[in-house]
Amino acid sequence: MSDTTSISAQRVAQAPHGAQPGYRTLWRWHFYAGIFVMPFLLVLAITGTIYCFQPQIEPLLYPHRLVVAPQAAPRLPTNALLARAQAALPAGARPLRAHIEASPARSAEFVFALPGGAKESVYVNPYDGTVLGTLDVDRRFMQVDRMLHRKLLLGKPGELLMELAACWTLVMIGTGVALWWPRGGASLRAALLPRLNARGRPFWKSVHAFVGVWLAVGALAFVLSGLPWTGSWGKQFKALATRASLGAPEGAWGGGLGLKSSLPGKAAAQTRAPAGAAEHTGHDMASMPGMVMDDLPLPNVPWAVGAVPVPHSPEARAQPGAQDSASNARLTLDQIVAQMHGLGVQSGYDIALPTTRDGVYTVSYFPADPKEERTVYVDQYSGAVLKDIRYDDYGAISQAVSYGTSLHMGRYFGLANQLVCAAISLGLGALAVTGFVMWWMRRPALANGIAAPPRERAAPPMRAWKAGLVLLGMVFPLMGATLVAVWLLDRAAFGRAARLSSS
Known part of the structure; x- marks a missing residue:
């Protein structure tokens, strides 16, 4: 042997x-x-x-939730569909996100945070408001695969x-x-x-x-x-590209980016960063609580804006009695959808809903063509567009990464x-x-x-x-x-x- x-x-x-x-x-x-x-x-x-092959596989896996029969009847208002979805969940469920799809054969989808901490997607027939079913966001087949x-x-x-x-x-x-x-x-x-x-x-x-x-x-x-999408090197690479003004758009680290809703009665000037703030790119800004775009309950966020902070208004937090009056003045989801339609974003995008009285509506459009990517922040009370980030606002690295991502995912x-x-x-x-x-x-x-x-x-x-x-x-x-x-x-x-x- x-x-x-x-x-x-x-x-x-x-x-x-x-x-x-x-x-x-x-x-x-x-x-x-x-x-x-x-x-x-x-x-x-x-x-x-x-x-x-997610676009082809998911409708086959969940046909009774995702697919509806197109009808000649007009679609119900988005806010009415959101209310139907919330009524189907336990008390205390908080709406986090709405997926806006213009396809006549696609159901309306809303994501909620349940009292126990889980996230649940609710699917509603957009024509008659029937709740078609729910899916655990983290246990959805494609999310597990991802x-x-x-x-x-x-x-x-x-x-x-x-x-x-x-x-x-x-x-x-x-x-x-x-x-x-x-x-x-x-x-x-x-x-x-x-x-x-x-x-x-x-x-x-x-x-x-x-x-x-x-x-x-x-x-x-x-x-x-x-x-670039990895959690260790990719995150550091994104930060480096941002600091070198080659990655994230101008103001991504807070400079000149007044991304907070102005409470009724506040001066408009208070919603903007002070003059000269664009020169400051450090991480110690008072408007940076630590949450960035990647932390929002969005299924996909363009790489270029993943490090953009989601600020809050410290002045608003100091007024505990203002919450009720402020919430009464909040724009409806239908108004935000109509506003996005006017801006040229009509279908296939997600809206992260404001969860605090000084939060903003965050619209994320992540299409197959990187040149069409949009990230829009809207004041929840006035409807003012605080920031509209497009492909042309990206740095050279982020533009290259955007094309690489679209090709990598088989979307381009x-x-x-x-x-x-x-x-x-x-x-x-x-x-x-x-x-x-x-x-x-x-x-x-x-x-x-x-x-x-x-x-x-x-x-x-x-x-x-x-x-x-x-x-x-x-x-x-x-x-x-x-x-x-x-x-x-x-x-x-x-x-x-x-x-x-x-x-």
Whole structure:
């Protein structure tokens, strides 16, 4: 048995391209990236493909809630529909959001905060006011799929794991293309086609390389367009872009952004920031209680405005007796809808309702075309538009991220975009499967426990690759820490076994 294992190990060591300087080093790093990324790629592939087809899947999952028969009768006022929805819930339920959809075949949707802390969506027939049913916002199928995609349903730890997986995918892509690159007179055409007549591990290696090289550009675009949405690096990147005036719109950190409702009787000047406030971009402003757009109960918020604060009026809080009179003067939801119609926003948007007497109506329009994105803040008493943020107000980085997001989600050019995203997602899943098969087939042949490729005795300096890894680690600090950890673990735990395998 030991002789057989030794012979198999020698065959592995004499694999094609094994004599090329640096080949085994690249293979080793490709292996480490792949062995870590493999399970996450499968999750991303499945959940990402499902989420791309959300517009088609959700009506099939919840036809009796989301879909209604179009009628010639006029739709009921939005406020009347909201009242019907609230009447169907327990006492104490607070309205948080309204989804405005002009499609004659779509029900009206309202989101409420229940006394126990859960959020419930209520669906109402817009023609006769019949309550069609409810859904738990956090347990809705697509929301569960989205949270699996972003954080494995594990909260912050899962979010960090998925961020790491995305970063290590960059290593996997780079080393994979380098390993595939034709050498020794091999033609590029032959390298672009799979060897269907091969058997065993050579067949799986051929399929793995074929899928990987054809998907390399798309996979790279997927990773880079997804990273700005991560909870750790993405959040810091957004803040950095904002501070450099390349990301969020002007005034996103409070300067010149008087986003609060003016209580009746207050001077209009009190609703605006003082002169010169636009120069102040710190986080210590009195109008910043800590809540930002990303914290609002909105299903999707454009990346460029995610860090925009949701201020309050400290003067209003100091008047406890003003609440009743102020609430009587609040504009109705129908008036806000009519106002948005006049501003050119007619369908497919969400309105976050003011939950305090100094709050504002927040309208978020997140369409497929990034150039149509709108975020509008409306005074709940006067109807004054406090801020209307559009694509042209974004910085260069946010404009690029907006297009990347729309493409990443399969929204930008319709069904074709969805099919392209599905092909890339499923292709990444195929890379994980074929990589696992290759690893499993060669694992018994090597002496070390995880079947890592053997280390080269005299590896070339590979300064460009090392510089690239250092740069990657600097841009993504969490990734940099794991790079160092893997290198140390490789030297300490697997170094001796690897040298034995290559001897």
